[in-house]
Amino acid sequence: MAKQTELRFTEPGMRLLENEHRYLSFLMDEWHAIVLEFENDQISLEEGREKLKMLRQKLYEFVEPLKNHTDKEEEHFFPVLGTYIGFEQGPLMGIQEEHQEIDGYIGHFFHHTRGNIDLMSIDDMKTVAKDAGEAFEVLTIHFVKEETVLFPMAEKLMKAADQDALYEKMNTLIT
Known part of the structure; x- marks a missing residue:
């Protein structure tokens, strides 16, 4: 994801x-780099096991701020x-469905790595790493989508x- 130095929106909420997207993107870049290593056919079985353990740990550390x-x-x-x-159609419905899709990919990754990673084949590790890649x-x-559709819409339409x-309610830490 492209890095920006300044925030684009004017409303505090x-x-x-x-800003939370920026932080989450920073964390995502850390674990996505590991996912990309699994797409490289040069990874050995032992290296794969260590990388998958690292990926699992980084995703574990990512889940709480994402959920918050x-x-x-x-x-x-x-x-x-x-x-x-409105709630029934349009961008809000799609965005909420994406939250579920993201949870599904990450949950699937954790489900398939809950056992002994040292018993997994390199092909199994590559397959399960794809779930993290899809989540990314x-x-x-x-x-x-949120930053190009929802946030501008909110700034334009919402009363002061x-x-x-909204800002008062959302002004909490995600970490």
């Missing part, structure tokens, strides 16, 4: 969510924005009182 961020969006941001744009791809596109109340 949108800036907060955008998505909970914040689902409990506070989406309901307020939905009062302006969905997350990357997901952040872009709703923006202020």
Whole structure:
């Protein structure tokens, strides 16, 4: 994901969510680098086992801030924005479905790595690493959609009182 030095949004709530995306993207880059190593056919069985253990640890450390961020969006941001744009169709529905898709890929990864990684073949490790790669791809596109569709929509449509109340509710740490 392209790195930016300045936040683009002016409303505090949108800036907060955008900043959380930056932090999550930083964490994602760490574990995605490991995923890419599995796509390289040069990885040995022993190296693969060590890399998969590292990937599992980095994803484990990623899940809590991601969950805190998505909970914040689902409990506070989406309901307020939905009062302006609707809930039944359109961008909010798609974004919420992506949250479930991301959870599914990460959950599938953890399910298939819960046993003894030292007993996995290199092909099994490559297959399970693909789940993390899929989660990365969905997350990357997901952040872009939120930042190019939802956040600008919120800044344009939401009343100042709703923006202020939203920021107060969301101004919590994700770590």
